[in-house]
Amino acid sequence: MRQLPQQGFIHQDFSRAEAIGGLFWLSLGALISVFLEVMYLGTWIALPGGSSIAFPYTILIAFFFTMVLSRTAALWSNRAVIAAIPLYVWVAGYTVMMMWPVFGDAQLLGSNIRSVLLLGAGVIGGIWPLIKVK
Template identity: 65%
Template structure:
């Protein structure tokens, strides 16, 4: 009994590909929202000292990498495979500009926010640049 490794289906319809990219885009929006919400996580150490733990920066890199790699399964064209990254970036910018609409600053003016942006972009671009 042999196993097939590296098998990728290519017999899907255009509708299935569009549906897959839509679901990946929804995941990107949920991802950016959660990453921004939990970016300011602090852990209280014994003795009362507090330590910033911006773990969502790493999660943004890794999750956007997964989204883009998965999108590449639906389309070999890089511009199409980057749709979840575009949606993630649009969500980040919408949350950044949300202060105009809501009056609340959703993304802080600090280095963690900048690192989140760059990590998300790097994670999404990495599979496109690196190839298969």
């Protein structure tokens, strides 16, 4: 029986267009991610007895998903500045949603600690894989 190799193989023979395409799709994922994380940031869970409690689970999702995005982007580029493009897009999406009342009537991000924690978790999760390797 044939044994599988112990080490993984990372394909590094790709064109610049493939790398740009990969970073584009990761950036699109970052935009969709930040939109959903902001939309569900104000989630409440109903408790027995009729009371409710805030349950901002999207803060953890932001941390881990931006970590995955940055780690995957690092496969397309060895330069941390380029690998951080999905993180830049995530932060730009967050900023647009923070400034949304300027463009329309609805306020998407509240002025509360959950919004600050979401931003912090997203940024730290996105930076972590890029500085951990160094």
